[in-house]
Amino acid sequence: MDRGTRRWTLTVDGEGFDVAERPGEPGTYDFTWLTGPNPGYGFTTRVHGADSLSERQLEESARDFLGQVDPGTGHIE
Numbered sequence: 001m002d003r004g005t006r007r008w009t010l011t012v013d014g015e016g017f018d019v020a021e022r023p024g025e026p027g028t029y030d031f032t033w034l035t036g037p038n039p040g041y042g043f044t045t046r047v048h049g050a051d052s053l054s055e056r057q058l059e060e061s062a063r064d065f066l067g068q069v070d071p072g073t074g075h076i077e
Contacts, residue, residue: 037074
């Protein structure tokens with residue numbers, strides 16, 4: 001039985017993300033950057049060999065993303 005989508009808001013270093021765990025794909029998370037300059041922009045992260053990531057691991061994924069974003073464009077260049 002597939003579980004439904006789990007969705008919540010995560011705040012990392014003052015930036016907000018909508019996080020949705022994909023139903024039927026344990027360990028796959030779609031992040032939408034809520035406070036970024038580009039509506040709908042974000043990233044996906046996935047873990048292999050585990051059912052889920054801890055909140056700390058999700059925060060680290062968001063920090064890694066933010067560290068790659070060009071402040072001038074708001075995109076990963």
